[in-house]
Amino acid sequence: MTPPSTILITGASRGIGASIAEHLAAGGHRLALCYRSDRGAADQIAATVQAAGAEAEVFQADMSDPQETRELPARVAARFGGIDAVVGNAGMTKDGPFFTLQADQISSVIRTNLTGTLRLLLGALPFLEQSAAGRIVLVSSLGGVYGTDGQVPYSASKGGLIGVTHWLGELLGPKGIGVNAVAPGFIETDMTAALARERIQPFLDVSALRRIGKPEEIAQAVRFLLEPGYVQSTTIRCDGGFAR
Template sequence: MTIIPNDLTQEKVESQKLLGKVAIITGGSRGIGSTIAKELAVQGANVVINYNSSKGAAQSVVNEIEELGGNAIMCQANVANMEEAHYLIEKTRSLFGRVDILVNNAGITRDRTFRNMSKEEWYEIIDVNLNSVYHTTSAVINTMIEQKFGRIINISSIIGQAGGFGQTNYSASKAGLIGFTKSLALETAKNGITVNAVCPGYIETEMFAAIPSNVVEQIVSKIPMKRLGSTNEVAEAVLFLANSSYITGQSINVNGGMYM
């Protein structure tokens, strides 16, 4: 079942590139994920906002999308858990009959120098940031192969490319996403499925707001564009890949020129 909002004018329908598509955004209740969800919904997609514990924030995103005339639902699932991740995919399929776009955005940080890092801090990051992508993608891949259509977009990071002090766990998880992206792209290209990564640099989010201002100034001084990125700029890259049919296995950098 494909749901199309009832209040769309013909002009608006024609301008919406993702009209009727079904998109899942993991970690879609806050920050980059919530902006991606809203951008895809504005473009006509039926959006499933996945969250783990932020129910109120997820509901707020749903409300915003509905106020814009879009269609969205929310679904609680800890995608680090394989059974819950599979539930997310199956619930989406049962409601909409298909899954066209999977944005693997769920991610956390547990920064610590390697000598002081606990095994819990290592495994938690790998489970949430990397294993979750295996869980969701393994649940959706056969559906996309049957459809002969799919867009899998993995949110990696500049830290997965360049490294980061005190971030061996986070860097390993995000670098792993890039390798995952390239290999799966090779396997699925013949099936009409594209697999790409977006690698944000330093983006102005709630998480980043907790960093002391003097540290932020040091970071910004190293960015060629001399400013932080916005969540909208990351969402634009995701939208571009969602609409692209001949780009696969790529990492799109949204970092103001900080890493090239």
């Protein structure tokens, strides 16, 4: 994005979110790095970003908490003078056979991944509308496109983000606000590291690249979508050519 902008990134203390922050640092942006619990990891990413020439500050917020989520954009805007872009990356999962899941397991995933993101955007929209080039990029998942066995709540929440992207893009396009999403396949993160290799391998066997992706490859797609352009209301699949 040119000129330097204020970008709010949720789930920024590790994995894809941390890589997004690092990729945006070279542009000299002002980065608001949101974390839920690991302040040390968030501070480390902030230090890396600052060393690369960008301004960064960490903000604690639990995306499942309605008040914290709605208030986060205002806190960021108070610190940086506004918000030009939101990257909704925060997410969690509760895996298991669908019929064995408890109601609280399902609701906790939906509350964090989908409802929390919606509340965040509601809080951020007044600031994005004041920006000369507002942008929203939501991090969905291949599970949100196709569904994933053993991850039904996660897939449902990420599929919801795709629907939100398409609707918001139509609503906000006339106002000049770009809205798009990325849908990563299997990426080298703490979340996928917890999965048994036999669960991942069938997906790799039907992908063109036959490998797990890297966080920086998703960050590249996010950086592209943050630039002004003709892409709108679109979900870009970053899944190594997965075919189903």
